[in-house]
Amino acid sequence: MQRQAQFFIKTALVQLIAAMLLGALLLIGQGLQLGGLGALLPVYYHLLMLGWATQLIGGVALWMFPPLSRERPRGDERLGWFAYGALNGGLLLRAVAEPANAAEPRSLWGIALALAAILQVLAIWALVLALWPRVKGRAPAAPRRREEA
């Protein structure tokens, strides 16, 4: 497994742990009827579906999808690295800015939330562009050289 896929998959596992801890906090808060935790619910959903599920799928796909060519089996790896940075940067910013924006609406946190949105969308588009050419059938077998025949 290449280094990039390892980063995606290990970070997805970290996001899974973070999501589950946050989910536990939300359930505990619900059980004890603590108010003020509702703004964390979308953060929980997105840590789980974007930080865990989509990032894990992205890592496994970058690892296992058919190679693009013998010379560049994974295509332009910069797309994958950009997706990794923007996805996790965007999610982290969102995790801070979304509850802060709920507490202080119409503040600078709103702009931070918009920036987090841009980062996450760009990350997904980069991931799609990295994976798109690798969704393909089996490459035709290379012709055998005379001495191998």
Place this chain on the structure above:
Amino acid sequence: MPLVSRFMIRTALLHLALGSTIGGLLLAEKGLGLLPWLWLLRPSHIHLLLVGWTVQLACGVAVWMLPRLNAAGDRGNLLLVWVCYGALNGGVALASLHTPLSAALGGLPAWPLSVAGLLYALAALAAAGHAWRRVRPFGAGG
């Protein structure tokens, strides 16, 4: 990778891109509060990402990677997978477009949502019908 898997995975990637773009618009709206009508697209965001992306990608990869039925590499009845592909994407389209179109046109009947639900169920049955026999150890004889 068989043709139907390529169709499913690429369509799933398109749904991922579209659903995430809608999600980004919603998040930016939450921060800036400029276009509140964007919240009409929230059901589309959920259907595109949960069914159009996650479920469809899983089905496409399963058809590609599950063990073959015999040594000749037979994957079984791929017609069922095409039925799954059509039903799933038809369901996603109906469920995603209903709320925004209903708002734009001043109301729509609810039956397209029921049809979307039936299409989702048909897609699940077709996917399971195809995959069931292929869930077995690699190399097991027919």
